[in-house]
Amino acid sequence: MNTQIGSEDDAMLSGQAQILQYTYGALDGMAIRCCVELHIADIINNHGRPTTLSEISIAIDSPSINVDGLRRLMKFLVHRKVFDEMAQSEEEENEPLYSLNHCSKWLLCDTDVTLAPLVMMRTNPVTLLPLHVLSRSINEGGTAFKAAHREELFDFCLLNSEFNRVFNEGMACIARITTYAIISDYKDGFLGSKGTLVDVGGGIGIAISEIVKAYPHLKGINFDLSHVISTAPTYDGITHVVGDMFESIPPAETIFIKCVLHDWSDDDCIKILQNCRKAISKETGKLMIVEIVQQPIAHDIFDDVRLSYDLVMFSHFSAGRERTEREWKKLLDEGGFSRYNIIKIPALQSIIEAFP
Numbered sequence: 421m422n423t424q425i426g427s428e429d430d431a432m433l434s435g436q437a438q439i440l441q442y443t444y445g446a447l448d449g450m451a452i453r454c455c456v457e458l459h460i461a462d463i464i465n466n467h468g469r470p471t472t473l474s475e476i477s478i479a480i481d482s483p484s485i486n487v488d489g490l491r492r493l494m495k496f497l498v499h500r501k502v503f504d505e506m507a508q509s510e511e512e513e514n515e516p517l518y519s520l521n522h523c524s525k526w527l528l529c530d531t532d533v534t535l536a537p538l539v540m541m542r543t544n545p546v547t548l549l550p551l552h553v554l555s556r557s558i559n560e561g562g563t564a565f566k567a568a569h570r571e572e573l574f575d576f577c578l579l580n581s582e583f584n585r586v587f588n589e590g591m592a593c594i595a596r597i598t599t600y601a602i603i604s605d606y607k608d609g610f611l612g613s614k615g616t617l618v619d620v621g622g623g624i625g626i627a628i629s630e631i632v633k634a635y636p637h638l639k640g641i642n643f644d645l646s647h648v649i650s651t652a653p654t655y656d657g658i659t660h661v662v663g664d665m666f667e668s669i670p671p672a673e674t675i676f677i678k679c680v681l682h683d684w685s686d687d688d689c690i691k692i693l694q695n696c697r698k699a700i701s702k703e704t705g706k707l708m709i710v711e712i713v714q715q716p717i718a719h720d721i722f723d724d725v726r727l728s729y730d731l732v733m734f735s736h737f738s739a740g741r742e743r744t745e746r747e748w749k750k751l752l753d754e755g756g757f758s759r760y761n762i763i764k765i766p767a768l769q770s771i772i773e774a775f776p
């Protein structure tokens with residue numbers, strides 16, 4: 421009996437710790453943002469060796485720097501295993517040395533492969549405010565983004581050039597990371613394809629240009645709306661085509677579609693998939709969807725983030741969602757694709773290969 425009471429108390433205490441941890445979890449993201457804003461990872465990296473707090477504070481180069489605040493931030497981030505810390509020597513007065521680890525390397529700003537722009541996008545007040553009105557969007561319908569900002573995301577981006585830049589840079593950095601994972605882990609997929617590869621909703625063409633650079637036997641078409649294509653740079657081997665995926669998609673041997681379907685309702689996805697189906701040959705055509713596949717049971721290190729993404733989609737778009745394999749299968753069936761394979765890559769998303 422006593423044991424049972426004890427275990428109930430233990431369970432309540434651990435529940436209390438859990439809720440407190442979730443409640444204060446917002447600090448994790450904000451501490452990481454602070455570290456990106458102060459370029460701490462770059463400062464340590466530029467030293468080329470483990471770095472002291474004084475060296476970091478000198479490099480931040482602010483006349484009124486609060487070194488105590490910086491020390492407390494570093495203590496928090498070391499505890500969170502974002503940076504490594506080691507003692508210089510046994511003597512207590514010696515400052516600890518901070519170094520980068522596998523986590524803080526993703527916070528470097530002066531590099532191509534980085535998560536820093538995503539950190540700045542996700543922790544931006546514009547992106548965080550909708551999360552304060554999630555309950556309103558559940559009670560009353562409509563997107564939390566619109567409830568918070570009076571405009572849908574698309575219009576808000578058109579009207580706010582600074583947030584538009586932050587948003588696009590955040591999207592581009594995650595797109596680049598995913599594209600590298602696709603190119604390196606899906607070699608057979610591209611080597612086995614020939615002719616034209618169309619990237620539907622390809623944005624300014626970052627993904628398709630990298631794919632065609634790596635697999636130059638493919639002819640790339642980047643397909644998107646006119647206001648997006650008008651801002652796209654030119655790339656070797658890529659033709660930009662303006663159009664509406666709800667009307668028709670250019671004919672192709674293979675269609676690539678990344679992070680597009682998760683913005684749309686099931687009915688809209690079926691229309692897009694039917695147009696993909698019409699654009700490819702029945703015998704040899706192939707569709708490559710790059711999206712999150714939600715897993716019902718523990719799967720890998722990205723499980724938690726995948727689940728969070730569904731709430732991101734819910735708060736930004738009324739119809740946007742992250743889907744399970746069963747949900748993808750239903751959409752593919754109705755879109756005219758009779759079989760599919762899910763290929764796991766080292767990323768949040770998977771590749772869903774589908775065939776007519």
Ligand SMILES: C[S@@+](CC[C@H](N)C(=O)[O-])C[C@H]1O[C@@H](n2cnc3c(N)ncnc32)[C@H](O)[C@@H]1O
Binds near residue numbers: 591643648666680683
């Ligand atoms: C979330 S972004 C994904 C961009 C890119 N595929 C990536 O992974 O970074 C969605 C893209 O779909 C495009 N899009 C939206 N509606 C479209 C339509 N009706 N026809 C073609 N493209 C469209 C948007 O302009 C945008 O570039």
Ligand SMILES: COc1cc(O)c(CC=C(C)C)c(O)c1C(=O)/C=C/c1ccc(O)cc1
Binds near residue numbers: 574732736
């Ligand atoms: C909030 O919108 C997004 C946030 C994201 O982080 C991603 C990247 C997705 C994964 C890593 C799974 C997104 O793809 C989106 C969107 O899909 C955004 C769509 C969008 C943005 C702006 C517009 O004017 C229209 C659609």
